[in-house]
Amino acid sequence: MVLKxxxxxxxxxxxIALMLLLVAAFPTTIHIPWWTSDLAAQKPAPSSHQGKHEKMSFAQKVFVVYFxxxxxxxxxxxxxxxxxxxxFWRQARMSLQHARFQGYNKKPQTEHISDSTYASSISSTSFDDSFSAPSSPQPRAKFADVDTYSLEDQNLTPATAADELIHAIIVPNYCEDLHTxxxxxxxxxxxxxxxxxxxIFLAxxxxxxxxxxxxxxxxxSFGSSFYxxxxxFHPAGLPGEIAGKSxxxxxxxxQITNLHRYELHESDCKVVITVMDADTHLVQEYFLEVRRLHYAHLDSAERSLYCCPIxxxxxxxxxxxxxxxxxxxWGFAGISTMYPGTPVSIPTSVYSLPIQLANKVGGWDSGPTAIGEDMHMMLKCYFGTGGSVITRTVHVPxxxxxxxSDYPIDGWRRTLDTCRNRYKQALRHMWGALDTGYALRKTMPFFDINFKLARLRPFLRVRHLALVHLLWEAHFLPCHLTILLVFSVICTFFYPVETLHPTLVWALSFANLIRTLSFIGMNINLVIYDQWHQIWLYTRRQDMVEANLKDCGFSSRSWWxxxxxxxxxCFPIAGTIYGAVAMGHAVFSHFWTNRLVYRVSKKPTFANPDQLSLA
Structure with a gap:
């Protein structure tokens, strides 16, 4: 229990260990005049000669290396x-050229509609709360040819109707808006x-x-719209479970496993479970790409987990x-794990996996430690397969x-309320740091009395080190980086450089250079993101117009x-507040509890609010 x-x-x-390291490495380094006595302020600083020839302590050496x-x-x-x-940007351009301009689809009639014209065209759309036989959406059959082409392009035989995948789509929701x-x-x-x-499974x-x-x-409304x-209805009060998405x-x-229990005994079960948020919109290219990857890697399909960017x-x-x-x-954190050739990716909000894999690892956990349900399920699949699960990237966001915010009037109060709601969401995200303990307990022998050495061998390899690095980057780095950044600024402003050891001076200077390069690099990434964002916004917008769904929300981006x-x-400020501060709040709360009351984040509606009553 104590080890857990x-x-x-x-x-x-x-x-705490990092703070103790700073105290041990620099017991008298920080000299802030208004915090010290007059007598201490009168003490002469060490000479430049002394500072350069004093040997660094062991704590200082550790600090430099970790810094x-x-x-x-x-x-x-x-x-x-x-x-x-x-x-992602290159794949999006290729997909756009392939699916939109090579004869598979007719030329969209809305191609030359400007953002302002489109915004005015959707402002008058209404929402019928009766939900009786909606006139929208209209199925878009034009992608059937694209399906066949994607298989032929991989030198594969197109699947017959009997061999097609069944997509079991879980839409978890709790107190979600009906319109959403x-x-x-x-x-x-x-x-x-x-x-x-x-x-469709409304969870x-x-x-x-x-x-x-x-x-x-x-x-x-949708009884005839799906297979x-x-x-x-998740029962309340089940032992060991908490309310929430997980x-x-x-x-x-x-329920999906019970429904498809006969297919589970087949050698080639073709049921893929997709988990998404209640407000997520997925274009059908997502499912086509999952299908393509499934048939392209049939030999490993039963241990494949499909991740996509948000x-x-x-x-x-x-x-x-x-x-x-x-x-x-938050989106960048997941995207950064999906580069070509990555040993392992971490899903964010939306992911898919075959029913065989979910059944093999015992399904989803629903206890307090599984609040970060997406990462937790990936880790459960990883350890449940002895580290052999394969994460495949779906390049469709x-x-x-x-x-x-619920605040009815635009202004600073609504802005403040939105920022507060985002912090609550960030705290829930960072509560997923419990997955570090879960991964440690699954890896280390002294947490399992029935441990056998053979069980540890699959994790003594480079792929597992990559996973450990991602967990450190997700659950340790935000706070550590902020603490070290604040400390380096204090050192620079309040302590004479000539009194520091040359290695420490070099470390501080090198860190400043790295931060500058990283800042420039993030600005470059934002420019690339804007281009990628526009491509998929254009794609989704045209699809929604052709399907007669115009109240879905569309936000354009341009770097200028x-x-x-x-x-x-502002991104460093947001990263500090919603990353480091929220992470610190979460991990120190874990000293006395692992339970967090799940609160649904307020999402916007894009229809007339006067028409959204349940009456």
Missing amino acids: WASRCLPGFSI ILVHLNMFVFTVRLCFSLFS LFTTLSVLASHSRARSQYE MEEKEEEAPVKAKKLMT AIHTT SNVAYAAR LFDRNSSETPVLVRCADLM ASQCNVS HIAQLTERI
Whole structure:
């Protein structure tokens, strides 16, 4: 029990250890006049000669090594992110040329509509709360030819109807807005293969009073739009479980396994589970790419987990710059693990995996340590397969919303409320640091009384070191980097350089150079991101117009706009508040609890609010 608690609190212990290292390495270094007595202020500083010839203590040597390591990792992250973004941008351009301009689709009628014209065209759209036989969406059958082409392009035989994949799509929701769910299902229903391949599972909470009403309306509206649509209600008060996305997904996944229990015994089961957020919009190219990857790697399909990037392209134009930057950094964290040739990727919000893999590892966890459900499931698959799970990148992004506010009037109060809501979301994200303890307990022998040496061997390899590095980068680096940055600034401003050892002076100067290069690199990444963002915004917007779904939200980006130029300066501030501060808040809370009350983040609606009542 003590070891389990210690592993849970490991990120918090690391922050304490770093602070102790600074105290041990520099016991009298920081000389701030208003914090010291007059007598201490009159003490002469060591001479330059003495400072250069004094030997560094062991603590100082450790500090220099770790200080440089942290800053180098920051720069490597920037380079890795640039590599990933460039790869996504190149793939997006290829896909656009392939699917949009080579005769597979007719030329869109809205090609020359400007952003302002389009915005005015969707402003008058209304939302019918009755949900009776909606006139939209309209299935887009034009992509059937693209399906066949993608298989032929891989020198594969196109699959027959009997061999086609079934996509079991879990849409977890708790106290979500009805319009949000309706729009999400409308987007999925607009796909040409929705009626033949999509099984929708509305994963709801039993304790939500309005859940049955919402489920009935959605089932009535979309009963004929999909191959099947089901509703599951996660019971309240189950031992060891908490309310939230992870428990809803776990309960719905058990229903999927029961529904397809006969297919599980087949040698080639073709059911793929996709988990998404309630406000996520997926273009059907996502499922086509999952299908292509499945058939391209049939020999390893049963241990493949599919990850995709997330794109905040719905309401970012109306979002405060700090919230916008925080979401960009959150998206970048996942994207940076999806570069070509990566040994392992970490999914963010949206991912897919075959039902065999989910069944092999025992399904989704629903306890307090699984609140970071996406990363946790990837880790569970990793350890459940002895480290042999393969993470494959789907180069089609998932469209997401930035956090919004309930405050009715625009102004500084609404802005402040949005920023506060984003911090609550960031705290929930950073609560996923519990996965570090989970990974440690699965790796180290002294946490398992039945441990055998053979169990450890799969993890004594480079791929596992890459996973450990990603966990350190996600759950340790944000706080450590901020602490070291503050410390280096204090050293620079309040202590004479000539009194420091030359190696320390070099380390501080080198770190300044690395930070400058990283800042420039992140600005380059933002420019690439803007180009990639525009390509997929153009693609999704045209698809939604052709499917008669115009109230989905579209936010354009251009690097020369003032909003995007402001991001170039504000992203370090947002990273500190919603990264380091939220992480510190989470990991120190883990000393006394591993439970966090799950609160749904407020999302925007793009229809007339007067028409959204449940009456």
